Amino acid sequence: MGLIDVKNLTFDYIIRDENDQIESSVRALDDINLEVNAGDFIAVLGRNGSGKSTFAKMLNAILLPTFGDVLVIGMNTKDESRMLDIRKNVGMVFQNPDNQIVANVVEEDIAFGPENLGVPSDEMRRRVDEVSSTVGMKEYLLKSPNNLSGGQKQRVAIAGVLAMKPKCIVLDEPTAMLDPIGRRDIIETVSKLNREEGITIIMITHYMEEAAAAKRVVVIDKNKVRADGTPREVFADYKTLRECGLDVPQVTELAGLLKNAGLPLRDGIITIEELISELKTRKS
């Protein structure tokens, strides 16, 4: 059993008319099976409307499956009595940094989750100090979130989730509204959490370069899982990615083109550094 088990997950968005009668329904997720192991760093890729955000919301009981089950450390998300336990263990960071910060002072926002869980004040103080230095926001604790940059706000949001001591963090396109610097910041923070704290990361994204930082890539398209494997394995299969409306990272594409042009490069190059070292070995 993994940390999170997704079994035959199917979800329909149901549109009701004024009399609460079902008018129509749209299938958003179709028979998804996935096992997330503790310590994983998974990037979930998919184009707009592929169902990837819906998938993220299934993991901590914000949405419940129409058919199938989602089990978080053995707890079914349909079991309402375990809801807080599930949400405490699977934290969630959303796309818009402004719309997920609740309090007017950074430290109070970080404490919002633990406050809801009834953590005692002195323990809460310790946690706030600890997680704020983990994400590098310690000197901003007394500032108003309105004066922070997008990347900083997103780091506050991550700290707010960390303060609940989760086993897993789900990030739903956390960098979509950030500038390149903020984007790099967040990816570095998230990678560090995975590496040093052993927190399982599930990151929804449509940036290939971000997916390359993950240990495992899952591609969702037309409501189904289309590919699942290491970034190398997944990116090697251009054709499937193209069909799913995704591009491979630029450097992978370049390596592929060079190879087609007759340069004997190996498969599965996903970072610029790799291509450079590969080219150097060819040269010598």
Added chain:
Amino acid sequence: MLRDITLGQYYPADSVLHRLDPRTKLFGTMIYIVSLFLCNSWIAYGAAVAALAILIILSKVPVGFMFRGLKAILVLLLISVFFNLFFTSGEVVFRIWFITVTKEGIRTAVWMAVRLICLVTGASIMTLTTTPNSLTDGLEKSLGFLKVIKVPVHEIAMMMSIALRFIPILVEETDKIMKAQMARGADFEEGGLVAKAKAMIPLLIPLFVSAFRRATELATAMEARCYHGGEGRTKLKPLKYQTIDRVAYVLIFAFLVLMIIIKIKVK
């Protein structure tokens, strides 16, 4: 910068009043207002004004800030002075044409003016020395007893603090939408009242739509962080009475007793 606007009228300083617990200040303000309505002699009004003066000095807030709040009640003040001055019967001081000014009239007019000024300034001292956040906290805690009669105190406090958080964001957004509409030829400046009001429609509709979208997202984010109402919630910084609060409570009661004694003894 729009994002730097201060809400309420908090004036940051390091004074005894700033350090007091918000509950103490709320209670003190209430007692002060009650005592103002006990006043019916020059001595009583003198005591009220003196207390106010001491508080102003203690607060370290510039006097100019204190009296800003009075602008809002200037008209009310003038009307009350006008009616009290000219329409109180009693011992006539002087008479011009059909207007008579009586001794009682002058006295009531001055008393009313002092009472109104003290009322507004007294409340201003509280809002000037308390951040909106701690004011909300204080209200939630001291009105907690209303839960018995099913007043959703926690929910109201939560709504207030969320409103405070989102006002600057929405102000900024209004600015953005306005510029976007102006770039498309919208005109918010010219025309009469009706034309101006009509011009607000393309501004308000996108603003409302966006506010609702933000509200939905925020609600989801709050649920994801285990928010489930006020029950079982703890606080990062729970309100705690300090020694100065105890001293303040003693002084507040002493002031109330003094005012009652003045009312009984001085006629």
